[in-house]
Amino acid sequence: MTEPLFSQPPAQAGADSQGRPPHQPLPDPVAEERQAAADRRSQPWSRQVLSALLRRTGARIGLVWISLLVLVATFAPFIANSHPLYLVVDGQASSPLLTNLAGEDWIWLVGFLSGVVLLNLSGRFWLRLSSWLILLGLTTLLTHFFVSPPVLTIHEQYRELEASGGIERIVRAPIPYSAKDYLRDYGDTGIEAPLAADDRRHWLGTEENGADVAARMIHASRIALGIGFIATGIALLIGTLIGGLMGYFSGVVDIIGMRLVEIFEAIPTLFLLLTFVAFFGRSIYMMMIIIGITSWSGYARYVRAEFLKLREQDFVQAAVACGLPLWSILFRHMLPNGLAPLLVAASFGVASAILAEATLSFLGLGLVDDPSWGQMLNQAVQSSTFNWWLAVFPGGAIFLTVFAYNLIGEALRDAVDPHTRRAGGGRA
Amino acid sequence: MKLLEIEGLVTELASDGQWLRAVNQVSLAVNRGETFCLVGESGSGKSVTALSVMGLLPEERHRHPAGRIRLHDDVPGRPAGEVVDLLGADATTMEKVRGGRIGMIFQEPMTSLNPVLTIGEQLDEVLQLHQPDLTDEGREARILSALEEVRMPDPAKRIREFPHRLSGGQRQRVMIAMALICEPALLIADEPTTALDVTVQAEILELMRELQTRRGMGMLFITHDFGVVAQIADTVGVMRRGELVECGPVAEVLRQPRHDYTRSLIAALPERLPREARPMARRATTSPLIELRDLEVYFPVRQGFMRRVVDHFKAVDGVSLSVAAGEVLALVGESGCGKTTLGRALLRLIEPTAGSIRLEGQDITTLPPRAMRPLRRRMQVVFQDPGSSLNPRLPIVTTLIEPMRVHGIGRDDDERRARAAELLAKVEMPTDSLWRYPHEFSGGQRQRLAIARALVLEPRFILCDEITSALDVSVQAGILRLLRRLVDEEGLGMLFITHNMGVVEYLADRMAVMHAGRVVESGPTAKVLRAPQEDYTRSLLAAVPRLDGALAIA
Numbered sequence: 001m002t003e004p005l006f007s008q009p010p011a012q013a014g015a016d017s018q019g020r021p022p023h024q025p026l027p028d029p030v031a032e033e034r035q036a037a038a039d040r041r042s043q044p045w046s047r048q049v050l051s052a053l054l055r056r057t058g059a060r061i062g063l064v065w066i067s068l069l070v071l072v073a074t075f076a077p078f079i080a081n082s083h084p085l086y087l088v089v090d091g092q093a094s095s096p097l098l099t100n101l102a103g104e105d106w107i108w109l110v111g112f113l114s115g116v117v118l119l120n121l122s123g124r125f126w127l128r129l130s131s132w133l134i135l136l137g138l139t140t141l142l143t144h145f146f147v148s149p150p151v152l153t154i155h156e157q158y159r160e161l162e163a164s165g166g167i168e169r170i171v172r173a174p175i176p177y178s179a180k181d182y183l184r185d186y187g188d189t190g191i192e193a194p195l196a197a198d199d200r201r202h203w204l205g206t207e208e209n210g211a212d213v214a215a216r217m218i219h220a221s222r223i224a225l226g227i228g229f230i231a232t233g234i235a236l237l238i239g240t241l242i243g244g245l246m247g248y249f250s251g252v253v254d255i256i257g258m259r260l261v262e263i264f265e266a267i268p269t270l271f272l273l274l275t276f277v278a279f280f281g282r283s284i285y286m287m288m289i290i291i292g293i294t295s296w297s298g299y300a301r302y303v304r305a306e307f308l309k310l311r312e313q314d315f316v317q318a319a320v321a322c323g324l325p326l327w328s329i330l331f332r333h334m335l336p337n338g339l340a341p342l343l344v345a346a347s348f349g350v351a352s353a354i355l356a357e358a359t360l361s362f363l364g365l366g367l368v369d370d371p372s373w374g375q376m377l378n379q380a381v382q383s384s385t386f387n388w389w390l391a392v393f394p395g396g397a398i399f400l401t402v403f404a405y406n407l408i409g410e411a412l413r414d415a416v417d418p419h420t421r422r423a424g425g426g427r428a
Numbered sequence: 429m430k431l432l433e434i435e436g437l438v439t440e441l442a443s444d445g446q447w448l449r450a451v452n453q454v455s456l457a458v459n460r461g462e463t464f465c466l467v468g469e470s471g472s473g474k475s476v477t478a479l480s481v482m483g484l485l486p487e488e489r490h491r492h493p494a495g496r497i498r499l500h501d502d503v504p505g506r507p508a509g510e511v512v513d514l515l516g517a518d519a520t521t522m523e524k525v526r527g528g529r530i531g532m533i534f535q536e537p538m539t540s541l542n543p544v545l546t547i548g549e550q551l552d553e554v555l556q557l558h559q560p561d562l563t564d565e566g567r568e569a570r571i572l573s574a575l576e577e578v579r580m581p582d583p584a585k586r587i588r589e590f591p592h593r594l595s596g597g598q599r600q601r602v603m604i605a606m607a608l609i610c611e612p613a614l615l616i617a618d619e620p621t622t623a624l625d626v627t628v629q630a631e632i633l634e635l636m637r638e639l640q641t642r643r644g645m646g647m648l649f650i651t652h653d654f655g656v657v658a659q660i661a662d663t664v665g666v667m668r669r670g671e672l673v674e675c676g677p678v679a680e681v682l683r684q685p686r687h688d689y690t691r692s693l694i695a696a697l698p699e700r701l702p703r704e705a706r707p708m709a710r711r712a713t714t715s716p717l718i719e720l721r722d723l724e725v726y727f728p729v730r731q732g733f734m735r736r737v738v739d740h741f742k743a744v745d746g747v748s749l750s751v752a753a754g755e756v757l758a759l760v761g762e763s764g765c766g767k768t769t770l771g772r773a774l775l776r777l778i779e780p781t782a783g784s785i786r787l788e789g790q791d792i793t794t795l796p797p798r799a800m801r802p803l804r805r806r807m808q809v810v811f812q813d814p815g816s817s818l819n820p821r822l823p824i825v826t827t828l829i830e831p832m833r834v835h836g837i838g839r840d841d842d843e844r845r846a847r848a849a850e851l852l853a854k855v856e857m858p859t860d861s862l863w864r865y866p867h868e869f870s871g872g873q874r875q876r877l878a879i880a881r882a883l884v885l886e887p888r889f890i891l892c893d894e895i896t897s898a899l900d901v902s903v904q905a906g907i908l909r910l911l912r913r914l915v916d917e918e919g920l921g922m923l924f925i926t927h928n929m930g931v932v933e934y935l936a937d938r939m940a941v942m943h944a945g946r947v948v949e950s951g952p953t954a955k956v957l958r959a960p961q962e963d964y965t966r967s968l969l970a971a972v973p974r975l976d977g978a979l980a981i982a
Contacts, residue, residue: 042864045821314811315819318878321775322831322885323804332830336821 045336046125052415059411062404069401073221074112077105080175080215082155088169089161097173100153103143108222110139155181175203177212179219179371186210191379194389205389207379216371217393223372224401227288227357228350234292236346239299244330246300247307257304261297269294269356277365284367287360291353302345306338313337340416347409351402358398373398430500431646432458432481432614437495439473439480447491450476452670454495458614458646463637465649465657465678468667469693469900474650477667478616481514481648482532483522501529501613504558528558531607535619537599541591547575547602548587551609558610574605578635597628601635608639614646621656625762626927630971633660652900654697655973658682666690682975696905697975698930715789716750717889717921718774718807723747723783725766725773743769745945746783751889754919756912758926758936758953762968766945767925771891774923775809776800788888805835808882812894814874818866824848824877825862828884835885851880855910872903879910889921896931908935929972933957941965 043051053059072079083096114135118128155178161167177183186200194205194213204213246257273290280286310316311334319333360366361374373394380390439451451473458464466474479485481497497514504524506512512521526532534540542550551571555562562570568587575583578601591599600620607615617636621629637660640647649660657664657678664682665675666689674687685691694700724747726740743766751757761767772778774785776792784793792803811817819827828848829841838844849859855876866874875895882890892911896904912935915922924935932939932953939957940950941964949962960966 042823042868044823045865314813314817317772317777318809318811318817318881319819320777321804321807321809322834322881323801324831324834325801328830328834332822333819337819 049412049415053408053411056411056414058407059415062407062411065400065404066408069221069225070112072218073225074108076108076218076222077101078173080177080179080212080218081173082158082176082178082181083153084158084170084172084176086169086171087158087167089167091168093169096158100149101147102149103140103147104222106143106147107136107139111136153178156183156185159185175212175215175218177202177215179211179216180369181211181215183210183212191383191387191390193387204393205387207376207390208383211371213376213389213393216376217373217397220371220373220376220394221397223284223357223367223370224354224398227284227291228354228405230288231291231295231353231356232346232349234289235296235349236299236342237296238293239296240303240335240342242296243300243303244307244335247304248311248330248334250308250311254304257300261300264294264297267294270359273356273360274363274365277360282365282367284357284370287357291356295349295353298349299342299345302341303335303338306341307334310334310337343416344409344413347405347412351405351409354398354401354405429460430457431460432648433496433498433500434477434481435496435498437477437480437497438493439476439485439495440491440493441476441485442489450670451480454667454670454672456665456672456675458648460613460646461641461644462662463640463647463649463660465651465661465664466667467651467654467657467664467693469652469902471669472667473670474667475618476670478532478618478648478650481616482526482530483514483517484526484532499525499529499614503529524558527554527607527612528610529612530614530616531610531612533600533603533607533615533617533620535622537596537603537623540603541599543591546588546590547594551575551587551602551606554606554609570609574609575602577608577639578602578605580605595628596624597632600624600628600632604632604636604639608643611643612645614648615640616648616650618650619652620649622651622653626929626973627762627967627971629656630973633973636660653973654682654694654901654975658975659973666693693901694975696902698901698904698908698928698934699974699976701905701908701934703934716752716786717788718923719750719786720770720774721748721784721786723770723773723785724781725769725778726781742945744773744780747942747945747947749923749940749947749950751921751923753888753921754915755938756915756922756924756936758924758932758939759942760926760929760932760939760968761942762927765942767942768893770942771809771893771923771925775804775807775891777809802835805885806887807889807891808885808887809891809893810875810878810882810895812897814871814878814898817878818874818881820866823863823865824852827877827881828862831881831885837885848880848884851883852877854883854914855880856906870903872899872907875899875907876910879907879914883914887920889923892922892924894925894927897926897928904931911935929957929969941968 054063077097078085081097081100083100085095085097087094087096111132115132118132121128158167158170162170183200183206190206190210191208192202192206192210194203195201196205202212202214204217207213207216242257242260246254269291272294273287276286276290316329316333319329324333357366357372358374358377361372362378364375364378366372366375376390376394377398380387380394434454434456437451437454438449440447441450442448454473454477456464456466466477468474476485480490480492492515495515499512499514501512502508502510503512503521506521512525514522514525517525541547545553548568548571551574552567555567555570559567571587572583575586580586580598580601586594586598591602594602603620615636620636621632624632633656636647639645649656651657661678663676664678665672666681666685666687667673668689674681674685674690676686681690682694685694723744724742725744726742728737729739729741730736731738745766747770749757749759759767759770769778773780776785776795780793784791786792787803787806790803792800795803818824825845825848828851829844832838832844832847833841838847845862848862852859852861857873857876857880861869861873861877866877869877878895896907899907908931911922911924914920924931926932936953938951939953940947941956941962942948943964949956949960949965956965957969960969
């Protein structure tokens with residue numbers, strides 16, 4: 001790096017090593033004053049990584065698909081629902097869709113909207129993240145006590161009402177079928193190819209019980225997203241904590257931690273899941289937790305390796321020499337510097353959690369009535385004929401989602417790695 | 429007789445989609461039997477010039493819009509007497525030239541050898557490529573004689589050893605043997621001794637000089653150290669920002685530099701820096717700030733299945749030192765002598781094995797970490813590597829404010845921010861550095877920021893661990909002046925760890941020479957430097973390449 005004699009003009013971002021302008025003027029004190037007054041701030045690392053990420057086509061494709069899924073999952077009841085959005089019967093207007101919203105729907109909606117608002121607010125990332133989580137927890141509590149949609153829902157009633165001519169005005173969702181609307185009113189409904197029936201429009205066909213595949217797939221996107229994020233979140237939390245302690249303290253803590261990691265790595269996740277399902281019944285939350293607590297070991301290894309390396313770095317030693325408290329050294333000085341490989345691993349981890357759930361559902365050990373992409377795949381091969389629409393659409397969705405996460409992971413790896421970001425950077 | 433001729437060379441490197449001119453209109457000639465030294469600060473384009481000659485710049489990422497590089501030497505496969513244009517030569521010719529006619533030695537001996545091949549295999553590969561008609565026995569004999577020539581101890585045994593078994597100096601000898609084994613006409617050496625200790629450096633330089641005279645090769649020697657230039661060069665070229673600003677016989681350029689830049693570079697050498705009168709009164713009255721008595725730091729050597737402790741490595745072996753307020757004590761020694769370990773143990777970053785550390789009279793040797801924390805305010809540290817001394821994820825303002833908050837300095841963040849801005853002014857950095865991140869600063873600027881971080885807690889004592897060794901001389905000069913001013917004006921005590929005698933001479937009041945974990949000699953700087961009492965100190969001082977000494981002889 002070139003430096004003019006004895007004077008230290010501020011270096012420009014991205015212009016280090018070879019990138020110096022050939023003739024830098026000596027600093028002019030007046031100009032410097034003005035610059036200080038303007039209070040120019042430079043971009044934090046997270047912003048830089050984000051913009052590097054967004055420059056990559058793979059990441060863009062992946063992010064577009066994931067955001068599409070998030071949108072669909074959030075507004076699932078408004079996209080596919082047997083309950084009409086707006087209904088006027090005997091001069092009385094009502095919205096059966098809104099009154100039938102379940103607690104889960106409210107949580108998704110509140111989570112999504114507050115997430116969008118908080119993302120656009122300024123402030124510390126950790127502060128915003130924790131306030132978002134607190135808000136989610138509060139919503140869960142509130143909906144638990146106050147939101148109680150009718151236990152027995154009769155999806156057919158609106159169609160029957162409409163047929164009897166008692167309806168003055170009706171506005172339906174784009175796909176007028178709920179995920180669990182088995183169309184009993186049509187009699188012998190069963191498995192049907194897309195657009196096979198003349199009187200009903202099923203864009204993606206129906207499954208063996210007669211429910212609309214498109215509606216089920218839309219509602220199933222929640223499970224795919226939820227299991228990916230929550231399971232990986234649990235794994236990240238445990239892995240970072242244990243790995244961080246192992247890396248920072250090393251010695252005995254490290255030896256014990258590594259044995260723990262090895263024990264957990266020896267547990268076959270799928271068989272543990274099968275056992276738990278067999279003993280305790282099927283629950284999506286149990287699956288999330290089991291996938292989470294069996295897959296933290298990889299993250300712990302990453303964090304440990306990073307921390308072992310970082311511990312020797314001068315800025316960490318300087319932080320110790322400044323007498324900073326342990327939590328600050330671990331979480332402010334070390335963790336953000338060791339985060340990069342963790343983020344990459346996490347995006348691949350989300351993909352594998354989705355696959356684990358799909359596998360389980362495919363094996364018929366997933367959720368009973370609730371829709372899931374893997375379970376639909378299962379139905380594709382269960383009946384005597386091969387039902388292509390039950391294989392192609394859910395299979396495609398699984399494929400695209402896993403592919404999107406892998407694309408993001410790949411792009412993230414390139415974005416956080418300075419060697420690929422600025423290939424052939426500088427040589428003095 | 430001309431061997432290598434570079435005419436109006438322009439090299440441009442691709443960076444973020446634009447072309448940056450790294451070498452601009454450089455013309456020079458290296459004669460047979462002559463050493464041409466290219467000297468300049470980092471980023472001046474001296475390495476890029478050498479790589480252009482070798483054709484080793486990354487494909488597609490460089491271009492030469494103008495210039496010619498001609499080699500006046502017979503290349504195998506080409507008609508005798510033909511002058512080869514290296515920039516226009518095809519790949520096969522370049523393969524013959526590289527290693528065959530031009531040998532190259534790189535800076536870092538630790539990474540320039542392949543760790544999975546033995547020394548013999550690596551030398552053998554070069555021979556197989558360039559002299560395919562030699563028999564197996566013939567090659568082995570050549571390898572042996574090449575290793576003997578670079579004075580490798582016990583060459584027959586070394587052939588079968590892997591690079592990690594050799595010391596840095598020995599590795600550099602292997603590199604030289606590898607570069608010279610095909611008897612090239614030109615040797616390019618890119619800072620070959622920068623990573624080595626002074627005593628080893630002196631040996632390697634002597635060896636290179638000797639081999640060059642014996643073989644009559646031309647040598648293009650790249651360095652940033654004027655002491656080395658004075659010792660080895662016949663002709664010297666000074667580079668700055670890709671341009672050759674001055675070129676001429678070594679005695680002329682070093683004695684009467686014509687260009688302002690050369691003059692300022694030579695003036696920035698620490699031994700040439702003007703020294704101001706220092707207030708001496710303060711020191712006499714104060715008791716020692718830091719006092720070490722028989723400090724020992726042993727690292728256990730563990731072996732076997734149960735990792736039993738079989739031996740101890742004595743990194744610091746009974747050292748007693750003291751530093752008073754307003755005084756700089758320099759701790760000098762070669763790499764591996766335990767000076768850095770001593771520094772870290774003194775700050776209680778490593779646990780000492782035995783002995784005592786007293787901070788302003790208080791024994792802190794065995795204080796638990798919690799009790800240590802408030803005391804850390806009084807002793808601070810600045811580390812060697814500007815690349816890792818600041819947290820890359822935090823803006824400077826956070827790095828500076830956090831320690832103040834922890835130690836309860838300042839009432840609120842606004843006040844602390846104002847204090848941080850004051851400190852930046854003190855270390856001569858612009859105020860808007862507060863809102864920037866470490867990667868936006870150059871090495872010298874980062875070291876200034878690291879000093880600011882150390883000063884934030886108003887310490888009584890600062891440990892500086894080789895803080896200028898990664899910096900260019902002009903930048904180093906600025907930092908040394910700053911440190912001296914801080915010590916004189918604020919009455920800080922400072923322990924300055926270094927291996928650079930010029931820095932010691934400029935900065936230190938007293939010095940201690942360390943060797944193999946022990947202090948072999950200590951005393952006032954002037955006395956130790958002029959009249960060393962111990963043999964080790966004498967050999968260390970003799971090995972330091974000095975501008976003035978070499979010029980007096982020349």
